Amino acid sequence: MNRSQEVSLDTVRSGVRKKKKNKDTWAIIGFIAPAFIIYGVYVIYSIFMTFYYSMFDWTGIDANMVFLGLENYVRLFQDGVFWTSIQNNFLLVIASLFTQLPIGLIMALLLFSPIKGMRLFRSVYFMPFLMSTVAIGILFIFIYEGNYGLLNAVLGAIGLESLQTAWIGKESTAIWAVIATVCWQFAPFYMILFRATIVGIPEELYEAADIDGASGWQRFKSITLPLLMPIIITSAILSVIGSLKYFDLIYVMTGGGPNNSTELMATYMYKQTFTNFNMGYGSSISFSMFIIALIVTVFILLGDRSRRGNE
């Protein structure tokens, strides 16, 4: 008797639970579906369609598509400009990681120093990120100009005439000039991220450190930096992915030139797809970009996981 009662009670309970679970399911679907459908159409579906298109010889404006299989990819791997663009992308990744993040961090720390007029500096430091990319591009075109540009004038004024050059007109300097501009634009973004996190660090930790007689550097090394680590990892991922997909300033400032020396994967894809009417080939560049970004992200995440495992 007892046992059967228990059994029946159990079934009743599980029945209730099941009902509740079902109700939850619909609620969850209801909440997730709208976003998921949009994501599915514009991201997941697009990725597969890109791969599909990349197997064709197609202009993108007509109905005539010739199936090539993976021939576009074979051509891609023999394409010197594509390799230049990958190299430039990785230059940009490295430059972004090792300038944007440290500069952002330094600016964030500076904003905590007890100087008068800090609010002004905060706005000024953040300004580049608020400007439109095209405006920045055109502004820097004039700064880097070889004949009457500001940069050359400054170099001349401080006696460094030997360094004067046509910054974005020369193949050897163009990519660096643009990378410097990209860093100038994005460092403030990381500054704001870091600053917001530093504000959130409990004051007690610093007070305790003061009591223990910690120096400024020790406070930074043992409190600020470890507590910033998660946001630094996030910023690094944002920065790497952003650099791999970067397009805007290159398009505005150099258009990939001179002689393809500043081409990035995204600008080269654009050129092939919309200027040369090679939708199929452009799609294969686009899909390769996706694969490269995916591999890099997986590596960063794995690295982060093993770091957390160690702790």
Place this chain on the structure above:
Amino acid sequence: MFNKKLLWMMLAAILLIFAACGPSDSADTEDTPDNSTEDTATETEEGSEDNEMEAESEEATLTLWHIETGPSEEAIETAVQRFEENNPNVTVEVSQQENDPYKSQLSVAMGGGNPPDIFHSWGGGWLKQFVDSDQVVDITDSVDASIYNEAALSVSTFDDQIYGAPVSMDVVPVFYNKDMFEEYGLEEPETYQDLLDIVQTLTDNDVTPFALANQTKWTGSFYLMYLAERIGGPELFNEAFERSGRTFDDEAYVEAGSKIQELVDMGAFPEGVNGMNYDTGQSRQMLYTESAAMMTMGGWLVNNVRDEMPEFEEKLGFFLFPSVEGGEGAKNHVVGGVSPVFSVAQQSEHPEIAAELVNELASLETATEMSNNAGSISAVNGVEYEDSYIQEMSELLESSEAMQTYYDQTLPPELAQVHLDTTQALFGLSTTPEEAMAEVEASAQEVIEE
């Protein structure tokens, strides 16, 4: 288990959405009501006539994309106003686009199924690409071919069918600052050697001889086109393009390339010429500030000057690119092109009304206004020029024995890009003329002979 189920439901939901978005579906819905109404209606001719009447008096909105600026933009706007007055039911949305991004914008719009009804082009290989893809309406029956200059109309005529109506033409002379020429005791050159002497004199006086902004690439292409023509003669390009004789790696092209590099070595162009952008006015600034004395540019430069620095116009003179000693070309052969050419997109909902607007845009009135205010030669016959500049330019064009259309508009886009890229590399001294021309030829074999 539970997760999998959820996933499947979402995938099913996505599939449903795609099914709803599919193009075949929308076509179906368009077809069915038409058929049903026709079937159920009177089924006589009266009924269909009624429908046509309705279609004519129907409100229509046309979109027009053009790239004109300054006075030519005004000419376009006036033409549109005239059209709207004559056709009160029609609203025209005029959208002005920036020159360089325009090409990609239009192909995105065409590919995305949402092009403007009427669009600008330069005729040639670029327009042909769209014609080949069935994106352009054949307007042979809607335009009066006899009112247009034959050479101008030829850039938008393929297989004897007309796909666009031309408004203006341009020639590309070498513009120069008359005051500066006087200051340094220079005269308009007759031969290439004269030109080299001018370059030498100007560089000795710390003046940049040619203002050139070659990030834009087509700007530098003028020099290659002229030098190649002067060395190899007017048939060189046609032979190479039609694969009927000389090729793009011909000696004449290689020599033209080395002459460009010779000029670069002499300091004939500004520092960092490949980083300067014509559209943001960097080369014109040099001209206006008198830090450069010459500029090889299309007649539209006059339009730019009137817009940007009207007082500079009186200093502006021009001559044709001089002949090269021993070359097959001559000084009175010009490089030029047709712009704007207006065409109707196949996907337009009102192709007939759009074709009427094209007629208005490419009318004698518009061409007259554009010629007199904007400094371009009319592609419509019978314009009386008020402007002395344009009178001179037009005489220049009429007296010329051959006209070379811009390579980058004439060649298929992919090959045009190779031509532009290699020419830019020549200016940057990062390739040799032999390499550059071999690359163009290789691309030509791939693209044209396919």
